[in-house]
Each structure stands twice: as C-alpha cells, then as structure tokens.
Amino acid sequence: MIQTVAIAQTPGEARRLGARAGLPPATKPLRDVFGEALLEVATHNPRVVVLDGDLGNSTKAETVRHAFPERFFNIGIAESNLVGVAAGLAACGFIPWITSFSSFLLCNAYDQLRLAVAMSNINAKILGSHGGITLGKDGPTQMGIEDFALVGGLPTVVMLVPCDAAAMKAAVRAATDYVGPVWLRSSRVALPPVYPADGCPFTIGKANCLRQGDDVTLIACGIMVAAALDAAAVLADEGIEARVLDLHTLRPLDVEAIVAAAVETGAIVTAEEHLLTGGMGSNVARIVAQHRPVPMRFVGLADTYTESAEPDELLRKYHLTADDIVTAARAAVRAKGKR
Amino acid sequence: MDINRLYAMARQLRLDVLEMTTLARSGHPSSCFSATEIVTALYFGGLLRYRPHDPRWPGRDRFIMSKGHAAPLLYAALAHAGYFDRSLLWTLRQIDSPLQGHPIQALLPGVEATTGSLGQGLSVGLGHVLGGRLNGLDYRVFVLLGDGECQAGQVWEAAMAAAHFRADRLIAIVDYNKFQETGPIAREMALEPLAAKWESFGWSVLEMDGHDMAAVMATLTESARPPRPGRPTVVIAHTVKGKGVSFVEADYTFHGRALTPEQAARAREELMR
Numbered sequence A: 001m002i003q004t005v006a007i008a009q010t011p012g013e014a015r016r017l018g019a020r021a022g023l024p025p026a027t028k029p030l031r032d033v034f035g036e037a038l039l040e041v042a043t044h045n046p047r048v049v050v051l052d053g054d055l056g057n058s059t060k061a062e063t064v065r066h067a068f069p070e071r072f073f074n075i076g077i078a079e080s081n082l083v084g085v086a087a088g089l090a091a092c093g094f095i096p097w098i099t100s101f102s103s104f105l106l107c108n109a110y111d112q113l114r115l116a117v118a119m120s121n122i123n124a125k126i127l128g129s130h131g132g133i134t135l136g137k138d139g140p141t142q143m144g145i146e147d148f149a150l151v152g153g154l155p156t157v158v159m160l161v162p163c164d165a166a167a168m169k170a171a172v173r174a175a176t177d178y179v180g181p182v183w184l185r186s187s188r189v190a191l192p193p194v195y196p197a198d199g200c201p202f203t204i205g206k207a208n209c210l211r212q213g214d215d216v217t218l219i220a221c222g223i224m225v226a227a228a229l230d231a232a233a234v235l236a237d238e239g240i241e242a243r244v245l246d247l248h249t250l251r252p253l254d255v256e257a258i259v260a261a262a263v264e265t266g267a268i269v270t271a272e273e274h275l276l277t278g279g280m281g282s283n284v285a286r287i288v289a290q291h292r293p294v295p296m297r298f299v300g301l302a303d304t305y306t307e308s309a310e311p312d313e314l315l316r317k318y319h320l321t322a323d324d325i326v327t328a329a330r331a332a333v334r335a336k337g338k339r
Numbered sequence B: 001m002d003i004n005r006l007y008a009m010a011r012q013l014r015l016d017v018l019e020m021t022t023l024a025r026s027g028h029p030s031s032c033f034s035a036t037e038i039v040t041a042l043y044f045g046g047l048l049r050y051r052p053h054d055p056r057w058p059g060r061d062r063f064i065m066s067k068g069h070a071a072p073l074l075y076a077a078l079a080h081a082g083y084f085d086r087s088l089l090w091t092l093r094q095i096d097s098p099l100q101g102h103p104i105q106a107l108l109p110g111v112e113a114t115t116g117s118l119g120q121g122l123s124v125g126l127g128h129v130l131g132g133r134l135n136g137l138d139y140r141v142f143v144l145l146g147d148g149e150c151q152a153g154q155v156w157e158a159a160m161a162a163a164h165f166r167a168d169r170l171i172a173i174v175d176y177n178k179f180q181e182t183g184p185i186a187r188e189m190a191l192e193p194l195a196a197k198w199e200s201f202g203w204s205v206l207e208m209d210g211h212d213m214a215a216v217m218a219t220l221t222e223s224a225r226p227p228r229p230g231r232p233t234v235v236i237a238h239t240v241k242g243k244g245v246s247f248v249e250a251d252y253t254f255h256g257r258a259l260t261p262e263q264a265a266r267a268r269e270e271l272m273r
C-alpha cells in the first residue's frame, strides 16, 4: 500500500508537482518521515509515550513500538478511549503522542479531545494522519477534509501542517518541545522537498516566506505549498510576481505576515487541501478583513465529499492544482486593478 | 439447499474480490475472504429476502456490512444477486465509480449503510429493527462485524440498547478471524471471553465454523428464528483471515493490501482447485 510516487498534476515530468518551481521529485511518503521523527523524539526524551488506534503500520507510529515497546500502547479500535488514556498519562508527567487517522480521531473522540485535552490544556500531541484527499483510493469515509475546522473548534490546541519532509521533522520536534496540546497533520503521500533536508526554519506561529513578490501573495499549507510555488513560476512568466508564504501553523496564525501580505502585495490567494468552509482561507480572510481588506480568492474543497481515486486524479477533479491557484491569482490581481 | 452450489458461489465471490482489488491495486482482500461463506449464505442461501430491482422495498431484510473495508465482498454479492451489472465490479476505487473503497449508502443500490469508520453498523441495524416494528414489518437485520471492530465502544452501546429494546430481529455476526490490522487480537486488545460478553449483555449466542457452509446455513437459519424470543442474537463465526489463499492466511500483514498480479495468479490457482 505504500506509495512512493510523486503526485503529478498532469502526466509528464513538466507537470509533476513542484517541477515548475524547480523542486526535486518527492522521495519518501510524509508518514514515513513522521515515523522517523517520532522515533527521534522518543529516543531523546524518555517521557514521550505513543498511543495507537490499531493503525501504527499506516501512521508509522510503529517505529516506536519496535524500539521502545514499553512506551507504546495499542489501545485498539477505540479512539475515544485512546484519547482519555492519553490524558491520564499526561497528568502523570508523560508526553503522549496520540496517533491515528485524522478522521477517526476527530470524529470518534471529539468530546474527549475537547474536555480531556483542549479544555484541560494538557501536554498531549495529536497526530492526524492521512489528512486531506490524497490518501486516495480508500475513499471519502477515511479522508480528513474537515480537520482544520474541527481542530479550529478546540481553542487551546496549536495546529501544524508541514509541507515536506524537513518541515515534518521540524514540526515533530517543535510540537514535542512545546508545552501544551498540539495537533499535527500528516499525509499518506510523498511531497516534493520545499526545504533543504534538515533546513526548515520552524517557529510555531511564524509563517515562512518562500518567495518574494509584490503583486499578490499565495498563502498555502501542506501539499499546496509546492503547488503555490509552481503557480508562482507560471505567474512570473506572465509578469505577475507572487509572494509565497508557507503557513505551517494554522493556530496561532501569523497575523503580522498576513497583514504585511495584504499591505505590501494588495491581493491574496489561499490554498489548502481542506474544505473551504471553516478552513485556513476563512481564518486568513478574517485577519485581512479586520486589518486591511484586499481582494482575496480561495483554493480548497467546495462543499462536497470526494471519492476513491488516485491522488493526482482527485487533485485535478476537485481543483487543488497549481493551475487552479494561477487562475485564482489572476482573478485576485484583476480585482485589485478595479479598486 | 444445495450446499455445493453455495460453495461454487463462494468461490466465485472470492475470485471476483481478488480480481477487483488486484485491478484497483488496493483494498482488503484478506478481510473479504474470512467472511465469504457468511455473505454467500445470506444472499444466495435464501436467508435474506430481497428484490434487486426494488432495492428500497420496505419489507426487505437488511444486511449491513459494518466492517466496511470488506466492501468488495459486498459489491460482488450485490452484483451476483442482480442489483447491478457485474462489469461495474472492475471499476472499484476508480474515479467516477460508485464502488467506493468503503461503501457509501445510496451511491449503489443495495448498500444499506455508509461504513468504513468501524463500530457504527450495529446501531444503524438497531434503528432499522425499531423502524420495522413501528411500520408493522417483520423483516430481519443482519450486521456483519469484525472482531477488531468489537473493540469499539459503540458496538457495546448498541448491544446494550438492542437487548433493552428486545430487538430479536437483530442479528449480529462477528467475523472472528482472530486478527486486526496490526496483529493478533489476543496480543493487541484481547476480546475474550467474547461469548460471555455478549451473553452478559442480554444476547443469545451461537457459534459456528464460518467456512463450513452447512454449519453456516444451519446456524444463521437458527439465528433468524430467533433462539430466544425477545433477545437479539449474535453469531460468533470462527474464521480464517485470508481464507482460501495459503500465503495470505499465513501472513496477517496482508491486511489492507491488494495482491500483486503475480500473487494474484497464484491465489487464483489455489481458489480454482
């Protein structure tokens, strides 16, 4: 089931995700990188414990099971119990990493996440694996397309969405070091390296600017960061210089970077592998509307469930490609001209 | 009842599941193989009353595939039962196909519940029984659960409620293949004593060899009577994950993996024997 192929937006090298931006091809699935990073923090910090919902082979949390079986608990197919147990472990001074698919955890254990984790403000880390639609063929019942919205409803929880392997490693370290609840989205697919290996500056709450530009800002997270860089390359050929922000932290939002984008570029496009309703774009829009209203366009999932298919087919059919970002950016820039 | 005809159908369903998942290069064939005789008996042994050309006929018996990852088995059974053309099976998990990786109600005729997040089917089944009671209909509701799935709290909430409401038209079937995704049930999250658990929740408990077609027919027939009026019935089916394909039976890490074309060729050979 492990898929190591890169997500090509259309067949052929030229349309491979990240190719137009000059990014190298993807190599390792993001979930594998998570497994390695989790093992690293568990090795360095004996207070780290890992809880699994019978999916350690899929989330890759099993790396810790093999190395430190005494600090690994498979709670079984029982996510609400899993979260409750983690809360108890946190109260004993351990740092629980709660791991499962994003959909099963949030949808089965939301009340437990609400009271035992978020309201109690405990030092637990939550891995929501298989986020978005790029898990592909297992289909909509397993996909996590509403995690930003649902974690958004847990006000004390930090929300991290890494866009490549280096960012994933940095995010796992940052989450473990941070004192308090953190949600981390992982993916089944491999993402092209946006950052050099081990070269991702990662401060919680601080967006990374990947490309300078004055005409429009593309704000993206996760897989859409590489797509935004591709889109920026296409726009540059048309004479539109796009700034690109990797918004790896969805809470707390980097208000400063968002306001600067509005002030300095005058137009914003957001791109996310998530429902538009309750997603990253709507939260960015709130900041923009309050501080400096400028034209905005939004790339994300319309109010619909998707379906079983190859990830690249889904990204195309449901309009999550670089081309969709380009179209949105042109429209935002045009709207700016009319003002 | 011609047992040999049922075995032939079971073989055909396994071959179809193998073909579907190999073509899709994904899916859960081993989880389908442990439940094949059960599903065959229900659809082709006269246990379920259904009208494929009137899939919403209010009086139909219901079958709910609560372990939704065994969707290919359900789809193959529905195709052979006449709900839709068998050629649709080869579109499993492909874009624009109604055959989703996990079943979605109303996308396909005959799919009674959307499943894939484990633990939900028995509650839906209970609702169908209570609805049937209000509507004055006497249909039965069969719900197929995984053994790992029985770790989910909702299963026991439903079990408690079904006994409370004296839902004796509800029949749970546990595909007790002794494995969940990451390992043996007994090692990962033990269920035993399983029969005693159901018994203590107020259910009649029957056990059977889930691959002996005569036993499956006899036990499921008994479950539908039901053995103790006023009580729901659970059938604990002792099964083998990957049944019918030796190298899949021997390796639980086949969970959630399609066979490669080479493995599929060997599997086909074994199933045809």
Ligand SMILES: Cc1ncc(C[n+]2csc(CCOP(=O)(O)OP(=O)(O)O)c2C)c(N)n1
Pocket: A053, A054, A055, A077, A078, A104, A108, B030, B031, B034, B067, B069, B116, B117, B118, B119, B145, B146, B147, B148, B149, B150, B175, B177, B179, B180, B181, B241, B255
């Ligand atoms: C709520 C929920 N948690 C986790 C999963 C992931 N998952 C899919 S199949 C499976 C194992 C199921 O084991 P079992 O119920 O024994 O079914 P089998 O395949 O053995 O028939 C798991 C953990 C899920 N589908 N739903």
Ligand SMILES: [Mg+2]
Pocket: B146, B147, B148, B175, B176, B177, B178, B179, B180
């Ligand atoms: Mg099982």
